[in-house]
């Protein structure tokens with residue numbers, strides 16, 4: 001039939017590309033339905049599979065039919081060829097508008113492998129044409145609705161399906177089983193198909209659909225293919241794999257449970273080292289890092305831990321700061337002025353310790369360490385006054401009195417030079433002698449007199465405290481008898497010594513008799529001292545100075561604890577041949593319980609030389625708790641190999657070798673520093 005006649009007969013509307021239609025001329029032409037040509041698509045159009053009815057999901061998963069198709073492709077790319085399909089090749093250009101028939105495809109049992117070939121073709125070509133499945137099988141209509149008629153595409157017999165893009169033709173359902181004629185369209189363009197990528201295997205949580213039994217007996221080859229497909233699909237019939245989120249949640253829950261168990265007992269780490277390592281890494285619990293703890297070591301650790309706990313509870317309750325909260329907050333962070341300037345042996349920097357006073361300190365107080373990387377303990381805080389703890393009472397100010405010298409105070413005129421003592425019967429102070437303690441050097445420095453120093457260093461003589469003029473005195477600020485009350489005049493530095501921990505030195509020369517610094521800290525009662533001593537670790541250093549100079553009143557004295565609060569003198573070390581000494585200084589003439597412990601040079605101390613005192617008084621005798629000299633046995637035998645003896649590293653020629661014997665003297669014995 002001529003084309004024009006065909007058009008007329010079938011009332012083909014204008015615009016329909018009748019010239020693209022390949023017609024199989026069958027006996028009944030009335031069954032032919034003409035469909036408009038597929039709309040042109042842009043290249044950028046979203047590729048769709050199978051006429052756009054089943055877009056591929058983002059993760060690449062497809063529905064079960066697609067999976068089936070993928071499997072088919074994966075296990076054997078050859079079945080299509082085996083079924084008569086050829087390897088895609090660029091076919092020779094077909095003559096335009098050529099009508100052809102393809103009878104040999106019409107009777108093929110398509111249904112069976114319908115889905116397997118369904119999804120293998122990309123949806124669109126590079127030129128934007130809709131690409132249907134070029135193999136065989138049903139093609140859903142464009143709107144994807146099931147239609148009473150089915151559409152199909154058939155490849156050209158001349159070259160199979162390779163490279164051909166077929167549009168579809170809707171065919172009314174036939175009542176007969178006679179193979180239906182199909183109207184085929186062949187694309188104008190000869191385009192080589194893109195090579196098909198290897199299909200992704202996507203596992204589904206739902207079991208794969210069962211394959212339909214073939215309506216016609218399969219050929220041996222097809223049966224073989226079916227078997228392979230079924231076997232492969234059977235692999236996915238197990239429990240669905242867990243999602244990443246589920247796995248993550250499970251892992252977290254396991255970790256949490258494990259941590260809970262570990263908190264109860266670390267035995268879990270021994271039993272399940274692999275689990276612990278998997279969740280918490282290699283440190284601590286892993287097999288590789290585990291060490292067996294001996295029973296002895298365990299006992300020791302337990303004991304130390306309980307001691308520490310006990311001590312912490314005491315300090316937590318009682319060592320709170322009575323200073324303003326802002327300073328208190330920053331205390332624990334305080335190490336040195338500037339944390340960034342860490343002192344290292346290589347970089348021996350001098351750091352001012354002003355920040356530990358919360359105000360500028362003058363003369364300067366500094367810290368230096370060119371030996372190791374140790375710093376001052378963060379909890380230690382400098383103080384420039386006594387911190388009076390509960391139970392400590394100062395004598396009322398109005399009970400004090402002063403001199404009436406007017407001008408320069410002197411031995412003859414000043415009442416402050418008169419040594420007083422409390423009369424046992426009347427309980428009133430009585431004069432027991434006179435002593436001038438200071439004199440002004442030509443360079444203006446007020447120092448202790450040589451006589452005073454000499455007498456105080458002797459054992460069996462009358463000892464005098466230093467009584468300075470006070471605010472009640474009529475003398476002025478320039479009075480020679482005001483030294484300690486005016487404060488420190490020499491710069492001091494806390495530094496790391498070679499063998500004795502931190503020590504103290506000055507950057508200037510200190511002359512004999514010159515005042516260096518006070519020993520300050522918390523003033524506590526006897527009861528409080530006992531409590532702190534009990535809480536302290538045995539063998540730990542004591543920073544207690546007892547104010548036991550005047551013991552006549554009630555035989556109970558106050559104590560100065562310089563462990564947490566103190567001055568540079570808290571770091572003063574011992575030497576068997578000392579260059580400094582602690583003296584009793586009082587400014588309140590009626591207060592025999594609260595006075596000052598003042599360190600003076602007892603010889604010239606050149607700049608940079610360590611300032612050291614004798615922990616055992618004058619060095620000529622050691623004083624025990626009872627105030628009596630301790631025997632050489634109590635001191636400790638320097639030749640003894642008793643591990644508890646603390647050796648002295650002062651290095652003096654006449655070094656006694658033993659700093660103290662902790663077993664014999666314990667902390668209580670060491671704290672008695674009454675300077676005889």
Ligand SMILES: C[S@@+](CC[C@H](N)C(=O)[O-])C[C@H]1O[C@@H](n2cnc3c(N)ncnc32)[C@H](O)[C@@H]1O
Pocket residue numbers: 499500501502503541542543570571572573574575647648649650659
């Ligand atoms: C009051 S503290 C002195 C400051 C101490 N060096 C520090 O670093 O904190 C006393 C301790 O210093 C050490 N020490 C002082 N003089 C010593 C000496 N001559 N030989 C050995 N150790 C000494 C001892 O450990 C002693 O318990």
